[in-house]
Amino acid sequence: MKLYDGGRAPNPRRVKVFLAEKGISVPTEQVDLGALGQKSAAFTAINPLQRVPALQLDDGTILTESIAICRYFELLHPEPPLFGRTPKEVAVIEMWQRRIELHLLMPVSHVFRNSHPAMKEMEVPQVPAWAEANKPRVLEFLHLLDQELKGRAFVAGDSYTVADITGLVSVDFMKPAKIAIPDNLANVKRWHTEISARPSAKA
Amino acid sequence: MKLYDGGRAPNPRRVKVFLAEKGISVPTEQVDLGALGQKSAAFTAINPLQRVPALQLDDGTILTESIAICRYFELLHPEPPLFGRTPKEVAVIEMWQRRIELHLLMPVSHVFRNSHPAMKEMEVPQVPAWAEANKPRVLEFLHLLDQELKGRAFVAGDSYTVADITGLVSVDFMKPAKIAIPDNLANVKRWHTEISARPSAKA
Numbered sequence: 001m002k003l004y005d006g007g008r009a010p011n012p013r014r015v016k017v018f019l020a021e022k023g024i025s026v027p028t029e030q031v032d033l034g035a036l037g038q039k040s041a042a043f044t045a046i047n048p049l050q051r052v053p054a055l056q057l058d059d060g061t062i063l064t065e066s067i068a069i070c071r072y073f074e075l076l077h078p079e080p081p082l083f084g085r086t087p088k089e090v091a092v093i094e095m096w097q098r099r100i101e102l103h104l105l106m107p108v109s110h111v112f113r114n115s116h117p118a119m120k121e122m123e124v125p126q127v128p129a130w131a132e133a134n135k136p137r138v139l140e141f142l143h144l145l146d147q148e149l150k151g152r153a154f155v156a157g158d159s160y161t162v163a164d165i166t167g168l169v170s171v172d173f174m175k176p177a178k179i180a181i182p183d184n185l186a187n188v189k190r191w192h193t194e195i196s197a198r199p200s201a202k203a
Numbered sequence: 204m205k206l207y208d209g210g211r212a213p214n215p216r217r218v219k220v221f222l223a224e225k226g227i228s229v230p231t232e233q234v235d236l237g238a239l240g241q242k243s244a245a246f247t248a249i250n251p252l253q254r255v256p257a258l259q260l261d262d263g264t265i266l267t268e269s270i271a272i273c274r275y276f277e278l279l280h281p282e283p284p285l286f287g288r289t290p291k292e293v294a295v296i297e298m299w300q301r302r303i304e305l306h307l308l309m310p311v312s313h314v315f316r317n318s319h320p321a322m323k324e325m326e327v328p329q330v331p332a333w334a335e336a337n338k339p340r341v342l343e344f345l346h347l348l349d350q351e352l353k354g355r356a357f358v359a360g361d362s363y364t365v366a367d368i369t370g371l372v373s374v375d376f377m378k379p380a381k382i383a384i385p386d387n388l389a390n391v392k393r394w395h396t397e398i399s400a401r402p403s404a405k406a
Contacts, residue, residue: 048347048350049302049306049347057291061291061295063294063295063298064298064302065297065298065301065302067297067301068294068295068297068298068301069294071293071294071297072290072291072293072294075290075293075294076290087275087278087279088260088264088275090274090275090278091266091271091272091274091275091278092264092266092271094268094270094271094274095266095267095268095271098268098270098271099252099267099268103252125332125336127330127332127333127336129328129330129332129333130330130332130333130336133328133330133333144251144252147251
């Protein structure tokens with residue numbers, strides 16, 4: 001088994017935080033995103049969508065999509081459960097994982113990719129008006145999340161789950177996207193501080 | 204249990220096609236998207252993100268996100284499996300479900316929402332340049348999908364899965380987005396014709 005990794009970029013980082021929470025170690029090969037290594041012929045043969053992470057299984061099967069890779073490890077190593085145990089837990093955690101992904105990670109990514117000078121070669125064409133349109137969406141979702149986190153420790157309930165991992169990389173991705181957490185969102189700040197203090201956050 | 208539905212819109216339709224494939228019937232309440240019923244105070248109390256579908260469980264729990272709702276039903280009614288059985292099957296199906304969602308359904312949705320006159324009140328502001336930027340992404344992914352479908356009947360392998368359901372609603376959503384399947388993509392056309400002929404596609 002081999003994990004094709006991409007450093008601190010949000011998606012490969014999700015898998016590494018997940019593995020750290022599970023205590024799993026996987027042989028890793030770095031793909032140099034700065035040199036557009038994900039667009040090389042060699043890596044395109046692994047993932048035609050030219051994105052990291054990718055996991056090569058021992059039978060040669062390639063898995064891509066960070067959440068699909070995480071779920072694969074969850075099924076092989078169920079403890080501690082990060083996708084839930086009962087049907088209701090599993091569904092609530094997937095709901096929150098997706099809410100965070102679609103309404104926080106994606107808009108932050110749209111802002112970053114369509115406004116940051118470093119993304120000119122990656123996001124063609126950059127559409128600055130789309131970056132602007134997404135900034136208020138990030139803040140609107142963070143306000144909603146702050147209300148939710150009033151009543152519980154983690155995004156999907158009283159336990160740390162894969163939804164918190166997506167939340168961590170989303171909030172950390174706000175920095176290069178130049179969006180700050182508003183000062184009045186005390187619950188989001190408390191939650192982000194707590195999950196950032198876990199050893200897994202160093203991944 | 205009650206499903207808040209939204210007619211032929213892609214996300215509520217995913218759940219209905221899934222339920223039809225499973226042979227499950229669920230009491231349903233229509234939310235009138237034409238009248239912006241999803242933004243009413245009553246529905247906002249159910250889903251603060253103001254989107255359908257939503258599933259209310261008998262204990263009052265609200266599940267949103269079509270794929271989380273589908274997985275909940277998969278766990279309650281495992282046959283026929285639409286999310287896979289073994290860890291590898293589950294991961295490959297989730298990979299394809301996400302690839303279709305992120306690289307087909309989303310760009311089609313961006314085109315529709317940012318160019319269709321009917322979406323002016325829903326997508327504020329509309330960014331026509333973002334619609335234009337997404338059209339070639341739709342076609343690029345369809346070409347990749349056509350290569351994949353050369354070697355197999357369905358998106359994620361030899362069986363119909365939830366990835367085909369996302370594929371069906373994505374391709375059907377291309378019509379209001381005014382994007383046609385290129386004539387030379389014979390495998391995509393064959394696949395779309397076949398999954399459209401299943402009784403579940405009427406949902």
